[in-house]
Amino acid sequence: MSKYREIKTQFKDTELLLAALKAAGVTAEYHPAGIELNGYAGQRRTAHVVVRKQTLRDMGIYSFGDMGWRREKDGLVHVYDANTDLPQLPTQAMLGRVRQQYARSFVQREATRRGMRMTETRDEQGNIHIQLRSVR
């Protein structure tokens, strides 16, 4: 081993995020032009990727409004009700699942682009282990 790194996954790519939400079992909508989310106390915020309030509630997340991500120049901005959404454990669990799927899809895409052979396993703790080797 010569280099060790730790990386905190950030959502930057809309396509990858949509695929990750689906793989994580989260129903989401995509609105290329952006829509206004329903928020707490009449707040209005814009998002391009939307998870509806009812979907959140079905996952055990008590939310007053929709959650989403807004596409900006540098990537995706998470749009949520800070008072109710993020602190909840089900929310953190859901976002964790989505981040894991996002990272996996990112690695798979880049491995294909770079002509690398990918093997994958999953352990009992839910970690995904990937090995990449050059094909050439």
Next chain:
Amino acid sequence: MSEPTLNITISPNGQVTSEVKGVAGPGCEQLQQWLAELGDVTVDRRTPDYYQRVEQSPRARIGQSSGGRR
């Protein structure tokens, strides 16, 4: 050294760790550089293998004696 391998682990909350095996010296940088585009690099550590000299062909040394100054 064995075949160069990039090992990646993704935890259930999306935290990613990566390590390169089978590469001596700084050549490992290129193998995993692209992974930094995934997010914020919070740990970036060189291991002892990083400082191993990459084997080079021996150079002929001319005019050197085995010891002591002249």
